[in-house]
Amino acid sequence: MSIKQNNPNPSNGNPPKAQEKMKRGFDDFLDGAGRFFRELVNLREGMDREGTIVNIKNNKRMAGANAWLLMCSIMIASLGLDLNSPAVIIGAMLISPLMSPILGIGLSVGINDRKTLTISLRHFGISIVIAVATSTFYFFLTPFGELTNEIVSRTKPTLLDVLVAFFGGIAGIISGSRKDTSNAIPGVAIATALMPPLCVTGFGIANQNLTIIANSFYLFFLNATFVALATYIIVRHLQFPVVAYNDGKDKRRTRFILALMILVLVLPSAYILYGVLGEIRTKRDITSFLQEYCSSDYKYIDAWEHIKTDSSSTLILKVYGNTINEDKMDYYNEGLKAYNLDNTTIEIISTSEIDVGKFKQLQTQIQDFEGVYKQLEATKKAQSMEDSKVVILNQKLDSLRRDTIPFQDIVQEAKVLFPRLEKLAFAKGQITDFKVTEKNLPILLVRWERAYARKNPIRDEAKLSEFVKIRAKLDTIDLVRF
Numbered sequence: 001m002s003i004k005q006n007n008p009n010p011s012n013g014n015p016p017k018a019q020e021k022m023k024r025g026f027d028d029f030l031d032g033a034g035r036f037f038r039e040l041v042n043l044r045e046g047m048d049r050e051g052t053i054v055n056i057k058n059n060k061r062m063a064g065a066n067a068w069l070l071m072c073s074i075m076i077a078s079l080g081l082d083l084n085s086p087a088v089i090i091g092a093m094l095i096s097p098l099m100s101p102i103l104g105i106g107l108s109v110g111i112n113d114r115k116t117l118t119i120s121l122r123h124f125g126i127s128i129v130i131a132v133a134t135s136t137f138y139f140f141l142t143p144f145g146e147l148t149n150e151i152v153s154r155t156k157p158t159l160l161d162v163l164v165a166f167f168g169g170i171a172g173i174i175s176g177s178r179k180d181t182s183n184a185i186p187g188v189a190i191a192t193a194l195m196p197p198l199c200v201t202g203f204g205i206a207n208q209n210l211t212i213i214a215n216s217f218y219l220f221f222l223n224a225t226f227v228a229l230a231t232y233i234i235v236r237h238l239q240f241p242v243v244a245y246n247d248g249k250d251k252r253r254t255r256f257i258l259a260l261m262i263l264v265l266v267l268p269s270a271y272i273l274y275g276v277l278g279e280i281r282t283k284r285d286i287t288s289f290l291q292e293y294c295s296s297d298y299k300y301i302d303a304w305e306h307i308k309t310d311s312s313s314t315l316i317l318k319v320y321g322n323t324i325n326e327d328k329m330d331y332y333n334e335g336l337k338a339y340n341l342d343n344t345t346i347e348i349i350s351t352s353e354i355d356v357g358k359f360k361q362l363q364t365q366i367q368d369f370e371g372v373y374k375q376l377e378a379t380k381k382a383q384s385m386e387d388s389k390v391v392i393l394n395q396k397l398d399s400l401r402r403d404t405i406p407f408q409d410i411v412q413e414a415k416v417l418f419p420r421l422e423k424l425a426f427a428k429g430q431i432t433d434f435k436v437t438e439k440n441l442p443i444l445l446v447r448w449e450r451a452y453a454r455k456n457p458i459r460d461e462a463k464l465s466e467f468v469k470i471r472a473k474l475d476t477i478d479l480v481r482f
Helices: 015-041 048-057 065-081 086-092 100-110 112-139 159-176 186-190 196-208 210-237 248-293 326-338 356-379 384-403 407-417 457-474
Strands: 300-308 313-319 344-349 421-432 437-448 477-481
Touching: 048 100, 048 159, 048 421, 065 086, 065 112, 065 196, 086 196, 100 112, 100 159, 100 210, 112 196, 159 210, 196 210, 210 248, 248 300, 248 326, 326 344, 407 421, 407 457, 421 457, 437 457, 457 477
Parallel strands: 313 344, 437 477
Antiparallel strands: 300 313, 421 437
């Protein structure tokens, strides 16, 4: 007698119907997702090849109304840079026709139209001449002409600017190739920022600054090249009708020249970006150092500035009061090494009256006045007419030095150390014992409480004089009771 066994999962034969339905459903899902994605990124729908070519060719010339629009927009952009006004600069970019010849260059390379390429390049050059001449004329005549933040920001081209120009160019040619009108072109003109660098080039020429000229023009040329490259790529992707090449060698030569030009332009921007990233890392390390090694005193740090030279750098800390002092320098130096800031030295300004941003300027002013003062002192006996100038310089020098004395902090500390003080004042003036008159001596004016003053507190006055001399970093001081 044989027993027939049923195998629930046979290895041969058709799979169960449930598995077939799941497989068909998964395949349908993949097909549907693929169709959706292809429709999502499809650029050919709504495209107008012939209309795009005609439109770009008609607008590529920089003459007549386009030339006037360019001059006006360049003048407005130059005013915006001079006034440090982003809103004015954006308005100028909205009316600029500078994109047209650049799109013409990208299109003509993409369809191998040498005649259009020649015309586009010629009018691109004319645009540059008009823009630079107009901005140079403005910055040569302007009564302002200062190096504003908006101007400085156009003198550091990096790889990020390449990406902005490239994707802006893609948006521009996609918008221009549609049958329906689009408002993307003004946005592309703003994003790629073609005009402001040319205006900054004019600023550099007017001020004879070769570094500004080179960096700003490089930024403009970088942006223009990658807008044209993006146009070329989209034109080839959309299969615009191509004028036949003479031979395969000609086609390869065109592509080689294009690739070489892109490489030459990208490498300097990548190097500049590397330097910018280095500065960002240094600032991040300094912030981390301050938070870790100055944690207890961090709340007293008003601001800091990192001044870098070729071989070393200085970290200037502006602090309130005397909360961070020289005794902690060894500890700070160890912290600097931990954050790879070995060549950095710390300079502490323990006063709230000096702005860190103006520290070096203040130092230079003091040195300049001291130099002039010594020179005039040597000749003032023979030159009586110079006496008035010496007096003026003395007053300015005393004012600068007096500004560095943290008088408010000294008053508060003195009140804690000498609670019987009623009033305290600091001045400079002349003191005489009727034999010798000493000029411009620092004078400390003191008033004690009436009952305490009767006791003649000479010892406390001596201590107070010594304390003020140390805190104000003075060689001598005369205490006068009033």
